[in-house]
Amino acid sequence: ATHSLFLLPGDGIGTEIMVEVEKLIAWTNQEQLTDFSTDSGLAGGSAYDKHQVAITDEDTQKALNADAVIFGAVGGPKWDNVPYEHRPEAALLRLRKEMAVFANLRPAICYPALADASSLKRELVEGLDILIVRELTGGVYFGEPKTITDLENGQKRAIDTQVYETYEIDRIARVAFDLARTRSGKVHSADKKNVMKSGVLWDEVVKQVGKDYSDIELHHILADNAAMQLVRNPKQFDVMVTDNLFGDILSDVAAMLTGSLGMLPSASLGAPDPVTGKRKAFYEPVHGSAPDIAGKGIANPIAMIASVAMALRYSFGMIELATRIENAISAVLSDGLRTGDIAQDNRKTVGTEEMGAAVLAKLKA
């Protein structure tokens, strides 16, 4: 095989929606549109149940060796009380860090057919297309010290540390500016420089990098105001670059605006290898493992399928096939097919399998 994919379905609906990905890949391979080898492993609670860790060293190594990792979702109430270092999310954090996929691309696109599903007024979100570029391997997620210590009188002190160095900000800024060149040519950089020293450095470095991109319009925005403005008038934004923690929240707000949470994929990319030019890459839907609907066959597989399209685009340069898949998704929606999360009057509600099959049928047509 030319390229290797490592599939980590994870927990909850992760396993159900990954099945639709497997069918898709089987078909593209069969049609010789792709030549993928696939392997799969366990992550999150399902790994914990079998191995008492959120992900094994072996599966981590497989992720590091693969050309791309396709990830479902992790977590669920079943694992609420496992030891902290083995909680389901630890799989995600370990993979992000070890794969060094520092650039998290989270598109927030409002599918026209779904604009009414947004809680915002239709005119504010119709045609929305924002790309949040979130730093993913630094900041308060990984900074040390990160501890809870016992004080006197039964008191405790918890510490998390937000750390950023120039090079980390520089490289994520470049990703954002490069992407802006392929879009509207506008970048908003969000931080809390009025309160945080990491925000001061963030702003300084982004502005410095901006000098190499004189064709791009750069705007600074405070993170709290960015959250507000996303709610007030999201279409003012195109590319927004921000740190790990603000990116976590702002990308969720942006995703929710679209009314299409079950539709949104994401990509996490590493630096290009200096010799081969290859970059490690990790693709996952923006939504979670949705324990409440797991096992019912009703989850929306579209974000997961769209994540594969992102992999084709960003890891394998198969722009045409990626676009075909994205068009197939739009076509199925235009036909009126909906999963439960995006159900509408006068539209047909279908399950995971039927939705996956419908997308595949469009591809075949």
Next chain:
Amino acid sequence: ATHSLFLLPGDGIGTEIMVEVEKLIAWTNQEQLTDFSTDSGLAGGSAYDKHQVAITDEDTQKALNADAVIFGAVGGPKWDNVPYEHRPEAALLRLRKEMAVFANLRPAICYPALADASSLKRELVEGLDILIVRELTGGVYFGEPKTITDLENGQKRAIDTQVYETYEIDRIARVAFDLARTRSGKVHSADKKNVMKSGVLWDEVVKQVGKDYSDIELHHILADNAAMQLVRNPKQFDVMVTDNLFGDILSDVAAMLTGSLGMLPSASLGAPDPVTGKRKAFYEPVHGSAPDIAGKGIANPIAMIASVAMALRYSFGMIELATRIENAISAVLSDGLRTGDIAQDNRKTVGTEEMGAAVLAKLKA
């Protein structure tokens, strides 16, 4: 005088809207509804212009001595390049810390007359009444180390530290639970315990405090999901308690949902004095100094006036007068008066002074 107010108008529209507060207080004093002495000082850029600091020691001392501080807003592009420790926001941070006003109450109320001004669909926000209880004197805002250091090769490293101790979480949780008792009896506690140790301790302490409030329904929610859910279906929330940084963002999202940013006040309260029972208190509108419209006489004074109502309620136990002022605000809106920020077709747009006068006229009536 029975009570002392210290007025800090600050910058931009802060000075314009404070004028309406002064008129209001002059009237309540004259009617012997209150017996306030007032003094005023400089904060933010206006203090920097005169004294080269964001707030002087003398004004800080006056704030500490007053029964309540009424604050406008600070900041503006004019002071974008002043030394970091003297930037306008430093006044706010110094006062919060020295006054030890750890409990920041930020109501997000959707005025019925303004429900259409929200970017959300009317039915999602009509009647919305959320209270965000934000921890205000701890966390990443004040934790040490908070530094930028030079590394080799021109690289820098920036560090901010999120620190929380048990007692800090315990006391803010009690404020939230106590307030929930006067409302719907429901508290959501938001953190990132899946990533942050401070989140783990936060959740542990809040749950422990919750045992003293068995009549209150306590829900845990991850901060990123809280941001999403605020956008998706805000009416599911009543009281939300969270840390300083998440509170900054979540309260801004909640405020923006209402479509009434120019209408929302806030209160920041200290611990009751063990002897007198008095608590230090700081009241300010949620909106900023709006440099773009400063000096034009068009700013909305309602959030500022509503902040005085909050002071009457929380610092002076004058519930009836507070309610009268709040009703006067609603009545003026029902009459169709609007400032530019909330302008509507078929409603009359007025300036700061006219709006302030209209509220006062309702009080007099």
